[in-house]
Amino acid sequence: MSAKEKGEKIGGLKVTPDKFLPHRYAGASGDFNPIHIDKEFAQMVGLPSTILHGLYVMGLVAKAATDEAGGDPRALKRLSVQFRGMSMPETEIEVSGEVIEADGSDVTFDLIAAQGENQVIRNATADVSYP
Amino acid sequence: MALKTDAVGKSWPAYEYEVGREKIREYAQVIGLDDPVYFDEKAAKEAGFRGIVAPPMFVVVYTAGAMGPVLFDPEVEMNFAAMVHGGQEFQWGEPVISGDLISTTTTCKDIYPKDGKGFYVFETESKNQNGDLVCKATWTNIVRGIEE
Numbered sequence: 001m002s003a004k005e006k007g008e009k010i011g012g013l014k015v016t017p018d019k020f021l022p023h024r025y026a027g028a029s030g031d032f033n034p035i036h037i038d039k040e041f042a043q044m045v046g047l048p049s050t051i052l053h054g055l056y057v058m059g060l061v062a063k064a065a066t067d068e069a070g071g072d073p074r075a076l077k078r079l080s081v082q083f084r085g086m087s088m089p090e091t092e093i094e095v096s097g098e099v100i101e102a103d104g105s106d107v108t109f110d111l112i113a114a115q116g117e118n119q120v121i122r123n124a125t126a127d128v129s130y131p
Numbered sequence: 132m133a134l135k136t137d138a139v140g141k142s143w144p145a146y147e148y149e150v151g152r153e154k155i156r157e158y159a160q161v162i163g164l165d166d167p168v169y170f171d172e173k174a175a176k177e178a179g180f181r182g183i184v185a186p187p188m189f190v191v192v193y194t195a196g197a198m199g200p201v202l203f204d205p206e207v208e209m210n211f212a213a214m215v216h217g218g219q220e221f222q223w224g225e226p227v228i229s230g231d232l233i234s235t236t237t238t239c240k241d242i243y244p245k246d247g248k249g250f251y252v253f254e255t256e257s258k259n260q261n262g263d264l265v266c267k268a269t270w271t272n273i274v275r276g277i278e279e
Contacts, residue, residue: 015163028154028161030195045212054216059162059188071166072178076187080220099232099233 003130011096065126146197
């Protein structure tokens with residue numbers, strides 16, 4: 001009997017980062033690339049406006065996977081993602097996915113982080129260990 | 132500009148980062164993590180940690196100083212203005228605890244062209260003061276507009 005069944009849907013983490021989230025994430029992470037915090041710079045390089053840090057969105061994917069496995073940070077063993085689009089502050093991000101492998105307490109999720117139809121992170125795989 | 136691959140196999144000197152509890156709290160707050168193990172010493176110890184524990188993705192904080200100089204290394208010669216973060220993988224080992232001294236080494240694993248883009252693959256290995264592996268990471272950066 002596995003902690004989860006293959007094909008089982010998981011997720012439902014929904015977060016709407018506020019306008020100044022990229023500024024706080026820049027401070028917390030040390031990544032001050034101006035495309036995340038300077039609207040004029042972002043527009044000068046062809047972006048609609050400032051965009052979220054990809055690793056912030058990956059942080060949400062990590063949270064969703066960890067929460068699913070009970071919330072203990074030791075549960076998350078591996079996380080691999082591909083960044084496929086840009087994401088904006090003040091728009092809801094939803095992390096969802098399903099179980100693709102289940103072997104006792106060891107479970108692998110396939111996850112997506114999306115803003116509406118825009119899949120910002122896809123092919124995310126997370127290996128977790130249920131307590 | 133043809134893709135320069137001289138840096139493949141190159142390693143950079145270890146970068147050391149001392150983990151502070153307020154930095155852990157700041158990071159956890161931004162991501163929206165509210166488990167007390169990230170904020171409260173007593174709760175963390177009750178959960179079996181040596182002290183306040185860093186969330187797994189805190190790896191971006193203690194490796195930033197190891198990856199930053201690599202991206203600007205003239206031997207790598209990456210066109211930073213045309214670069215995007217393509218992919219990322221982390222494999223975690225021992226938990227990182229407030230007060231830990233984390234040492235990270237970076238190696239350039241591969242540089243290769245594909246579909247008019249340059250792919251730059253770096254690996255970081257982070258160990259704590261006891262020599263335990265805390266995280267191994269693969270960073271893939273993509274630079275648009277190269278000649279093959």
